[in-house]
């Protein structure tokens with residue numbers, strides 16, 4: 001039976017990682033894979049995470065099963081971190097929360113839930129969107145189509161085109177939005193634009209589905225949650241996938257959450273039973289460790305402060321790197337304008353160069369990025385900024 005399978009092409013990002021590792025050039029720079037790095041190029045464990053792990057090791061008394069929803073304490077704290085303590089969806093008990101294996105687990109369980117409620121529904125995703133969104137949605141057999149989002153020529157959001165396309169969607173269609181720090185383009189909706197989108201979705205009966213994987217890495221923990229909180233306030237039904245991979249640095253611990261908002265408490269109970277049954281039939285229950293770390297941090301004032309402070313350092317470093325990159329490129333005399341980079345948010349931006357130029361940066365200068373020219377801003381540092389700016393300028397001559 002297995003003979004009928006064909007080998008699939010290697011994932012471009014994983015391929016890039018292999019090429020980077022094999023490159024002997026001491027000046028090599030990795031701007032490919034999307035993990036936060038510090039000035040030394042290291043993806044360090046956050047101090048609050050280490051403190052929480054030490055505490056857990058000393059106090060944990062059992063490894064018994066926790067159930068499909070995961071840890072109640074984690075679900076309590078993560079939903080408040082996302083929506084704020086006083087959010088009406090929480091007060092009205094309209095929300096079902098489940099701890100998931102990362103943001104991917106959350107996205108997939110939300111997709112399976114949609115496939116169960118409305119198998120023929122269409123999910124609208126931004127053009128472009130994070131590469132794994134489409135396989136995660138299509139894996140649940142959903143129809144996926146795109147709305148215009150980023151204009152590579154103007155480096156801005158195609159907001160009018162986005163709105164007019166969504167005006168043509170059918171009631172009951174689902175609209176996937178990036179909560180903040182859009183991956184891959186870094187261009188986020190302004191608060192005014194969120195207001196307009198929220199009005200449009202509610203008026204047309206479209207279901208918001210917000211993926212928020214970078215809360216705290218754009219403008220701040222509350223600022224980055226503007227859109228998700230607004231929609232949770234206005235829309236009767238909504239799905240949210242959140243990830244602790246980046247903002248807690250818990251990547252391999254697979255920590256995230258799926259939240260589903262129902263119109264009322266009775267409907268929420270039905271939602272919960274269906275969501276938990278879907279989870280049970282996929283992976284039964286999520287891994288405990290990462291969520292226990294997050295719960296330990298968010299239930300302790302001191303650790304919450306330490307974590308928030310370290311997250312602010314990460315956020316500010318990214319912002320500073322964005323400014324420095326644009327300035328350093330301009331200082332080389334490059335005539336192409338990169339002033340859009342400091343205006344964008346989070347870990348990613350497109351340089352907006354073509355595939356040949358991406359190839360030249362890789363082959364001649366050992367600077368690695370995906371073919372779309374998306375770069376991980378956090379891969380820059382004072383050690384390589386000048387080199388990257390000069391190399392880019394050379395390639396653009």
Ligand code: PMP
Pocket residue numbers: 034101102103104105130178183211212213243244245251255256
């Ligand atoms: N959504 C987006 C937009 C992402 O960029 C990521 C991580 N790259 C995720 C979700 C999920 O990440 P994870 O499963 O590692 O938590």
